[in-house]
Amino acid sequence: MSEPTPNTDLVKSSETGQAVGPVVDKEHDELAGTEQPFVQHLVELRDRLVKSILAVAIAAIALSIYPGPANLYDLLAAPLVANLPAGTTLIATSVISPFLVPLKILMMAALFLALPIVLYQIWAFVAPGLYSHEKRLVLPLVISSTVLFFIGVAFCYFFVFGQVFKFIQSFAPKSITAAPDIEEYLGFVLTMFLAFGLTFEVPIVVVVLARFGIFSVDKLKEFRAYFVVLAFIVAAIITPPDVVSQLSLAIPMCLLYELGIWAAQIFIDKTQAPPEA
Numbered sequence: 001m002s003e004p005t006p007n008t009d010l011v012k013s014s015e016t017g018q019a020v021g022p023v024v025d026k027e028h029d030e031l032a033g034t035e036q037p038f039v040q041h042l043v044e045l046r047d048r049l050v051k052s053i054l055a056v057a058i059a060a061i062a063l064s065i066y067p068g069p070a071n072l073y074d075l076l077a078a079p080l081v082a083n084l085p086a087g088t089t090l091i092a093t094s095v096i097s098p099f100l101v102p103l104k105i106l107m108m109a110a111l112f113l114a115l116p117i118v119l120y121q122i123w124a125f126v127a128p129g130l131y132s133h134e135k136r137l138v139l140p141l142v143i144s145s146t147v148l149f150f151i152g153v154a155f156c157y158f159f160v161f162g163q164v165f166k167f168i169q170s171f172a173p174k175s176i177t178a179a180p181d182i183e184e185y186l187g188f189v190l191t192m193f194l195a196f197g198l199t200f201e202v203p204i205v206v207v208v209l210a211r212f213g214i215f216s217v218d219k220l221k222e223f224r225a226y227f228v229v230l231a232f233i234v235a236a237i238i239t240p241p242d243v244v245s246q247l248s249l250a251i252p253m254c255l256l257y258e259l260g261i262w263a264a265q266i267f268i269d270k271t272q273a274p275p276e277a
Contacts, residue, residue: 048121055117060110069102072109073182076189079161083169084178091179101182108190112150119146137211145204152200153193160196160248167244192245195238199253206260207267217268220261227257 063072074081077090092098111118119142127135172178209215215223231253232246239245 044125048125052114052118052121055114055121056107056110059113060106063106063109063113069106072105073102076105077182077185079157080165080180080185083162083165084180085169088178090182090185092183093181094183097181097183101186104186115146141204141208145201148200148204149197152196152198155200155252156192156196160192160245163248164240164242164245167242168240188240192239195249196252199249200256202253202256203260203263206257207264210261210264210268217261217264220264224257224261228254231257 063069067075081089092101094100123139123142126138130138169178206220210217210220231250234253235246235250239249
């Protein structure tokens with residue numbers, strides 16, 4: 001007598017009729033019997049947090065040895081310094097700023113360096129409670145969103161900063177000597193990094209909305225014109241009040257939205273394709 005097979009029918013969205021995931025057959029639930037006591041979950045969570053903090057600490061120690069906090073700040077300030085008048089440097093208006101600002105940059109760089117390990121610890125904690133189809137969906141999204149965030153930060157640092165600072169300095173009167181404060185510059189850099197990093201997550205958001213049937217691909221295409229307006233509004237709010245930085249954020253947002261629609265079409269077509277005989 002053959003064993004019964006698990007139910008693999010697909011759940012469909014009531015609005016779009018698109019498949020969003022398989023029906024879970026409780027009788028053949030793959031997670032049945034894997035439940036752990038609450039205390040054991042807390043112990044595992046503690047262990048994962050300790051490993052994540054340890055990874056960040058090791059990265060911070062390594063970066064403090066080479067290249068060092070001061071060199072990290074010089075690297076971060078390079079796009080601005082390159083566009084300041086000759087002989088001009090950044091200033092510190094607080095007595096403790098020369099110590100705190102490089103330390104903050106060191107911890108930020110350590111977190112970025114240890115991010116793959118931190119994400120793995122999060123994944124290792126969450127994965128046992130996910131079904132196979134959820135793992136197949138979540139893991140690629142986590143990896144791709146992390147890669148896109150780093151690409152957004154790199155785009156901001158290597159392209160946007162140079163163009164923005166050059167544009168701003170071109171409007172500065174000759175009677176004014178620019179001397180930016182290091183703390184204000186750090187706040188500006190973190191804001192821009194976060195803005196561009198999150199902006200490059202647009203394709204992930206579009207794919208998720210389409211994959212779970214919240215919006216169909218056709219609806220997302222219809223929303224294209226509204227998204228262009230929304231992108232320029234967001235860019236005007238987040239970035240400095242100059243044309244270069246606003247265009248540098250709004251145009252990639254629009255292109256990434258199109259990329260998300262394209263990826264959603266491919267992703268949904270593959271998930272809905274009938275199995276081969």
